[in-house]
Amino acid sequence: MGAAEAAGGAAHPAQALEETAAVSFEYVAADGKISHRSVDPYTLVLKGRAWYLYGFCAEREDFRLFKLLRMKSLIKEKRSYVRQELPLKELPWSSGWSAPSDTTPVVLHYSAEGRHLAEDYFDYSELQPDRNGGYTVTVYYPEDHWLYGFLLGFGTAAEVLEPEHIRLRLGEIAARVAATYQGSAGGNA
Secondary structure: OOHHHHHOOEOOHHHHHHHOEEEEEEEEOOOOOEEEEEEEEEEEEEEOOEEEEEEEEOOOOEEEEEEHHHEEEEEEEEEEOOOOOOOHHHOOOOOOOOOHHHOEEEEEEEOHHHHHHHHHHOOHHHOEEOOOOOEEEEEEEOOOHHHHHHHHOOHHHEEEEEOHHHHHHHHHHHHHHHHHOOOOHHHOO
16 A cells, blocks of 8 residues: 555545545556656546546646546545635647647438437537438548547437448448457457
């Protein structure tokens, strides 16, 4: 048992936020590298379908975003901290998350059966109702692996109308997924 664990114990980031208690954890970066971090948590941020902790990182001596799913062995430290004033215009989620030059406009249609999903993910002001009880919405996302997984997660409740190349790519991926589930598990037919 480490000193931080003995002093504070395991915790959820929201609990540490509420108590202005520092946290320490092992962080697994996108490239797989693991580092130890001690952070003064400021807020939780939802980006797409993932939650992030925004806080002051002692190791980097600056504010950073940490994806919660990449935080391992989270410990609430005994040490507390005093929150600094944050310049609202410079917060990383207020701009630059999806810079227009890095994104692709995607036009989605949600069926009447899937309209609740559209309402869960998008602001009502962005949704254009159709005469069949569904919605059409235009969203802007980077075209990457996450986008295809996000779109496929809607199953048949949503359909990509534009752009055509994303629509075709989704069809190819869906066909490969369907082929995986033909026959017995583990490829034994």
